[in-house]
Amino acid sequence: MSVWSPLGASLLCLLLCQAVLNGQQGAASWHGKRPARTVIRGALVIEGNGTPAAGPKDIVIDGNRIAAIVSVSPEAATKGDLKNRPQADVEIDARGKYVLPGFVNLHAHLQDERAGRAMPVEYCTKLWLASGITAIRDVGSNWEKAKLWRERSASGELAAPRIFLYRGLTATDPAAAASLVRRYKEEGADGLKLFGLYRDVFRSIAEAADTAGLRRAHHAGVEETNAWDDIELKTSTIEHWYGIPDAALADRVQGFPPSYNYSNELDRFRWAGRLWREAGAARLEKVLEGMVRANVAWDPTLSIYEASRDLEKAQNQPYFREYLHPSLAAFFEPNPANHGSYFTKWTTEDEVYWKENYRIWMAAVKRFAELGGLVTAGEDAGFIYRVYGFGYSRELELHQEAGFAPLKVIQHATSNGALALGKENELGRVRTGWLADLIVVNGNPLENLKRLAIHHGGIEWTIKDGILYHAPRLAREVRELVAEARGK
């Protein structure tokens, strides 16, 4: 009788499956903790630098660092043969699965209330981790609270991505602005978020920030400064897109109707949807070239404006049923008092303009990358029907829609994000010596980026700083938190 009798085969399978199960259960008991040594077994690895997937490989994590990445023969990997392979306290079976660097969410806001109602910050941080996000750049939140959350995340006490705080700075006087920069540096800011500034103030901040060694993220509203100022003063990243088409307008002013009022958000977002069409192609090319030359990265946050091109879709996303916190739901309701809740009189015509706006915008992002520009992935959730984490996985899909191959999209989300943060030597790659920020995906995300969305359940493990988080457990905890809040 051959050993491959149906009985033998099913026995072997039983033994193998049991071993796999034991490994997984063992790892599950480490949820929220950092083992001395973890090995991820037999994974296909997407490094994050744009190179293709390769494997199977064993990834050895010592504490919070990637200690080794070892190629394994396909036979040994399939059979689970552990001879001559690294040993560990905890094992994650990743046969047939993909390992990627943890994602960098370059545009985040830590929030613990919406519309004046409480919402635990863990709602945001657990959704981010469950979406594979292991680092966020916070570009404006409650400073005192955010500092504590950064500390509690670093110690592993708060289940959260790494937190980099780019503190919001607004000022109208150049000297006062420069002294604020110095004070924010002393108080522990990792960088600055600039918004709504006069040109002389913008310059003064840039010079003080360069001296202090603080990077700058710029959300250029419709204001005195635009991308040419970012180019001249070497801003680290332009957020969203404002300031770029503005810099390519014939006379630098958009053709607003006489009734336009910038303080009215319905006006503001309606006419923002008609801005890209006014940018001259040749002038735009020069702006994009200038950004590349000056090393100004672009964090387009495509997903945050999507409601503008399809409102009803945005208002009826399937995961709202289980994952939308009631405080956030209240904030999303059309209401001029809440930033970004401008859909009081949204029209078909608005959506048509926004669809065209997206096409030109996406083509510009693609062209910027072709010229050598650094494109990153950021989310800006907590506004305009975007839920933390879900907004990020949608952002990646929209990068693909803009014409980037999924491998390139993963690079935007990982090593490009690390580069924009100035952390390219320790974050954003699956590389020996790098920090152990990794995700394990069941299935190939390159085949379908939807696998990375929480409600599709592709992400099994998120490892941040060597701490293991079982993504389905985080998702369940969030669902429970939402159910409880709704019951109140």
Ligand SMILES: [Zn+2]
């Ligand atoms: Zn924002």
